[in-house]
Amino acid sequence: xxxxxxxxxxxxxxxxxxxxxxxxxxxxxxxxxxxxxxxxxxxxxxxxxxxxxxxxxxxxxxxxxxxxxxxxxxxxxxxxxxxxxxxxxxxxxxxxxxxxxxxxxxxxxxxxxxxxxxxxxxxxxxxx
Numbered sequence: 001x002x003x004x005x006x007x008x009x010x011x012x013x014x015x016x017x018x019x020x021x022x023x024x025x026x027x028x029x030x031x032x033x034x035x036x037x038x039x040x041x042x043x044x045x046x047x048x049x050x051x052x053x054x055x056x057x058x059x060x061x062x063x064x065x066x067x068x069x070x071x072x073x074x075x076x077x078x079x080x081x082x083x084x085x086x087x088x089x090x091x092x093x094x095x096x097x098x099x100x101x102x103x104x105x106x107x108x109x110x111x112x113x114x115x116x117x118x119x120x121x122x123x124x125x126x127x128x
Contacts, residue, residue, distance in 0.1 A: 005108075006029065007028065007030050008029055009024040009027045009029050009107065011024060011086045011089050011106055013095045013096045013104055014100055014103050014105055015099075016102075016103060021095060021099065023089045027089065031078065034076075035077075036048075036050055036052070036073065037073070045065045045069070046058060047066070047069045048063050050106050051106070051108060052107055053109065054109060055109070056106040056108075057104070058093075058104040059096075059104075060096055062108065063094075063097035065094055071090070072087075074086035088119075
């Protein structure tokens with residue numbers, strides 16, 4: 001079955017429960033893909049692992065590396081509106097860095113998909 005690709009990558013700072021901690025950013029997919037490093041670019045310890053078609057989650061400890069890498073690609077913004085989006089994501093990452101139980105989510109399929117995946121109740125196969 002063919003799945004439509006979302007036009008945006010949804011970037012959010014969330015509590016470990018999935019609750020939003022700030023307003024998410026809808027980053028145009030093509031604009032972000034244009035500046036993301038390739039998977040084999042070892043200069044980028046964090047950003048090269050962003051899955052543009054899936055869900056990538058970073059924790060607060062990773063923000064120490066994520067933020068300088070984000071600043072490098074933010075310099076490649078093609079317009080003022082893109083630069084503003086990079087700044088908004090930087091704010092989300094900074095919030096994540098300060099919060100012990102926060103996570104920075106990059107969701108390439110759409111927010112509803114990620115939340116459904118993350119918050120689906122688990123079953124215990126051993127119960128009886």
